[in-house]
Amino acid sequence: MIFLFFDFLIKKVKALLVPYLFLDITAGLYETVISSKIQISSIAEVLKNTLTLHCNVGANWFISALFIGEIFLYFFLKYYRSIYKYIVWIPFLIIPLYYPFSTHWINVFVRGVIAFTFMLVGYYLKDYYKSDVNKRWDVIILSGTLTYVIAMLNEQIDFWCSRVGNPILCLIGGLIGAYWVIGLSKNIKSKLLVFIGQNTMTMMGTHMIMFRIVWNLCSIKFFNIIPLLTANVYGEILIFILIIAANLPIMYVYDRYLPFLIGKRK
Known part of the structure; x- marks a missing residue:
């Protein structure tokens, strides 16, 4: 044993x-x-x-x-x-x-x-997550809405500091959020998203460095010109997309040449 x-x-x-x-x-x-x-x-x-x-x-x-x-x-x-x-x-x-x-x-x-x-x-709950019920758009909209509502009701969550807010809401919100993301992903056919999903370990370890690089570049190129971007959802989406784009070459190199160092077989 x-x-x-x-x-x-x-x-x-x-x-x-x-x-x-x-x-x-x-x-x-x-x-x-x-x-x-x-x-x-x-x-x-x-x-x-x-x-x-x-x-x-x-x-x-x-x-x-x-x-x-x-x-x-x-x-x-x-x-x-x-x-x-x-x-x-x-x-x-x-x-x-x-x-x-x-x-x-x-x-x-x-x-x-x-x-x-x-x-x-x-x-x-793995059988519920594997089923295609969450693939229906009405279920996706409902689970996405519930995730947002629960996030607004709960206190700030910070797992780095072992802070879960209300543990019941934290658990329910996390599970419904996962149900929503999985259902949404079942309806999106994209090789790019599959590649990103298969290399989330690399994203985990590099995205904060990429964030600082992207933020500094955007502060020079965009935020100084359009200050409002730093305080609205459009600026957040822009940063999000640029961080993923900046990570793609690193994901490719690690996946292609160093898979054993990111938890994959050779």
Whole structure:
């Protein structure tokens, strides 16, 4: 039985930890180079941040949370007892009572709990997500509207800081939002979107760097000319599209030449 766990663990290390190390270290080294602080101490700080899960790129916390959540889910399904379904939700539901947490490592653990909770509910509801009911446009409009309403009702959510607002609304909103996105994607046939979807790991690890680059360029080219773009949805859409466009070459290079470093097989 222990060998089965190690087999599972090796797979998750390849799929999640290797990409985390690669994406976070390269991002940290990039920031070091552009800041003109290329010193042994700076490089050591990059490595320290990565290994202690302080993340040189903030969004990379998500990868470590997925890894922890996968471990929790493995043992839950392996040693499942009927009583577990009544008590397994408690840690997630009481997060707001104890936030903010006192230490970094408690935050790391709680992020894993958050990831596990959504994975577990997704496991229970997978047949509903696979069905084509959410492909209907009336269901898409309804689920999209509900996602927006719940987002407006809930407090600010920030998983990096283990902040879920109202946990019930957070969970329901996340599940309905996923249902909406999956349904919408079933109606859109696009090789480009498929490619982006298959390379979200790269997007996760590079989009914040691309955001800073795109923001600086747009501030020179567009925002200084049309200041209103910084305060409305059109500017946000523009930034969103440009970030994806800027990431496409990186996605292609990593997918084509370095797949094993972003969690893919050769």
